[in-house]
Amino acid sequence: MNVTGFICFLLFLGLVAAVAIYNTRKMRLNTTSAYFMGNRTLGFWMVGFSLFLTNMSCNTLIGENEFVYTNDMSVMCWGMSSVLAMLIVAEFFLPVYLKMGAITTPDFLGQRFGPRLKKFVSVFFLASYVISLIPTILYGSAVALNGIFHVDQVLGVSYFAAIWLLVVLVGIIGCCYTVLGGFRAITVSDLVQGAGLLIGGILLLVFGLRYLGQGSVLQGVETILSAKKEHLNAIGAAHDPIPFSTLFTGMFLINLYYWGMEQYIMQQALAARSLSQGQKGISLAAFGKLLAPLFLNVPGLIAVHLYPQLTNTATVFPKLVADVLPPVITGFIAAVVFGAAISTFNAGLNSSGTLFIMNLYKQWRRSAGDRELVKAARIFQLSITVIAMAFSPFISRFDGGFYYYIQKMSSFFSVPVFTVMIVGFLTKKVSETAATVGLLFFIVAYAVSQLVFDLPVHYLHVLAILFLVTVALMLAIARWKPMAAPYSPKNMAVVDLKPWRNRHWFFGLLLAFMAAAFLLFSKAGIAQ
Template sequence: MKNLDWAVLVFVLLFIVVYGIYKSRKIKTSDSFLGGKTNPWWMVGLSIMATQASAITFLSTPGQAFHDGLGFVQFYFGLPIAMVILCVWVLPKFFKMNVLTAYEYLEKRFGLSTRILTAILFLIQRGLAAGITIFAPAIILSTILGWNLMLTNIVIGTLVTIYTLVGGTEAVSQTQKQQMIVIFIGMFLAFFLILENLPLDLNDALLYSGAMGKINPVSFEFDVNNRYNIWSAFLGGTFLFLSYFGTDQSQVQRYLTGKSLKEARLGLLFNGLFKIPMQFFILFIGVMVFVFFQFEKTPLNFNPLSENLKTNAQYQKFNTEFDQVHLDKKEKIAEWKEGHSETVMAELKVLQAKEVTIRADVKKLINEKAPEIESNDKDYVFIYYILNYLPTGIVGLLIAVILSAAMSSTSSELNALATTTVVDIYKRNFAPDISEKKYLNASRLFTLMWGMIAIFFAVNASLFENLIQAVNIIGSLFYGTILGVFAIAFLFPKIGGKATMWSILIVEPIIILLYFLEVKEVIKLEFLWLNPIGCLLMIASASLLQPMFGKEKA
């Protein structure tokens, strides 16, 4: 990056941190730190979106579209349904009881044991996710930009922890407003610059990408092995979003900051209505990047570490074939552009299939010769385009977009982890009657603790595999069970606390077992289906166990 890019990047990030600290400087109570009810609906909506929109949204999503088209947008089709259900049935209960965490409600319904156990499930999965939301962008940026990976993790984690530690929920809400402004400006600039640099006009770009199978937002094929289709979206996706927005404290805390039930509902509905167009827009950017790269030579694999194999004879052979396919495609596209000939398009499809095959063969070669290198390069496509084809200054802004998204998600997670730890564990079990100042100090201490844990996990995350795509998978391992607890609480008044608590201990190991059986290829089951399976197993198990405990509640 050039000096101007560095200046833009540093200015944007420092401004966000300083602004968050300044706006939350007068916080004196733990209630304000953990979630005072002061925000209008639009701030609630932006905060919800910023929490969900991690750095991976802006790194991976365009790369997903580059390879597979618009089909990923189906993942969000269940979101509006989930928002309406939560607004009608869940939010009124939370506001009526004036809770700070979702798990406070569970004690009044089931007893203390179920509250603590469910809170611990949340702390485990969100604690892991916090480290991943730091590590995922850090590993990509460090690889592309040549930054030290450990230092990148520490810088991101430290910046987030500082303003979350000082300002709590108020700082998170205030900084997320600024972060979303930066994100929107950056992504719109990227979009218009892509269109400006395309050798084709927009109509031809749409016709070409459509013919290549990239304009394919909906698949009606029912297949549990297909991760993204209309059925997995409306079934698995709805359950996932119900659990994420209805039971995950990182999101619950966002809308509980609304001034009133009406403001919280409007914020949720705003997110439900705006999220799909936003994701479609980001995916569409990826499709336009695909069209752009029909005219520009790309690497065989976008992960720059794959260049370590450039002396390999097989790699060189693939590179020669790839270059020839690229030249042939450019000639055929110019010919197609003149008359939109279907015959020429058929030839282009054959060439595109050859390119896809070569890329797949290169991935196999990387896995065989250098398994330590990540061969799945979807997360590297967009950042490669940014660094190599956008003007100086815009590069720094878009890197700031990626880091801002990482900070917004992580700050929400740290604040939610601290809130749950203080309210559901520390205050409820160990210090029910200490002063307000001590609660505030405890809140900040737990924020620091979770920040250090997240940084530690991020720094050591290279010991694990496939973390870049793991956030939703980790969530799905726990969300179904947690959603089942709340579904029982809201819909099955005759089921008590003991049956529910024992069902958690039975169902959660089953869900984890199903996932590992899928990883080992013993069964075929995409992770989205773990959400409805976990929820329905909880309901079934608790219903069967309840007669053993009679009408007694824990």
């Protein structure tokens, strides 16, 4: 372990913690609005950086660079295509949530279909966070930190033991942020760590290319552009792990769900002080997604040339950081990676508490005041942290790769909920019965398609097919037994609903850059 790098790592973490404590020192966390939503006071800078950093977890840093190393740049499609989904959310979804005064995205289901479906989907979300989201965040951060600081070698323990130790460390620190500081402390730290991530990504890119080019950045670029060019292609063929056609089927649906309905993501935008600030914040995060390949994918390209025979491909990113950077910057990058992990972990933990307290516990304890609700939230968050810490190290035993595990597990929870919510958005007479049947049908059908039958169809295409079938099923049930009275949304807004006036110009510019990125990383561009 490099002592200088480790000291710099601790110093940057201390700086972030100090900034968060200073900016939240006068804030009382004795109400659910303060603890879960920061009293809805976020400006667009906080919304944007918080969205960006929550999405930019260790899972993504580890998984996408590993995918580029083992396959090609087609994994970039997830991030690039999400720009379109984010703009749709800013334009259409966010105004609906803010108009109804939503704290959680299932609140919409409660108002549109009824309380039973709201509770069911809240439990569904919580299950996905405990099984998939929080454990993978802990595992990904542990892999990254062990790769940078070689904890297993320093302590003389097995790789599995080192991962478990680091999982516990990240879990404890992240839990302290959430339980002691609340939502506002999380977003303040995200602002600092998000800026650090952008700076760190540029530094890693420069030093990595210079290391590859034996002292010359330009020579490093030339090496990437002249050899093993199959890794530069982001336009996957039909037989590739991520065919380009999936952008228009299951990937689009998952991205819309993730940015517009996933509680731990949408909670950042729901805490905006106005619709305009929320739309600007989502647009800022979308701009960050356009820059993200610099540290999500390009390090993987550099590693292709530096390490042609890696046995543990999940270590691509941390190995590159440890090998090419000076000790001071290594510590800084490690702190940024750690901060990204903590940010996503905190968001997942905070949203889990929000869902449990506001949608389940509060319905059971109707007489409970804010103090009891906040106390119960803290106990619940501590409990699921312990569960996740016990489970997450075993992800290393999963056959198929870390990134594959994340995408496969999330698909079981995402598109079924998306289907019900989008039908709720677009129709007025589909009943709670139709929505419940549709949700259960989708879950069972997808599970059977993936676990029982070996279908010769990409799982993202399967999701799109099931989406269409489920929508047709829900509409058929609604035609047979519609709601007694058509749904009429209520205006319960607690923030200004005036939209951002110049948003469409900025949206168009973002979409143009998205298309240019696909063109660049294609056989018509640098992958010729």
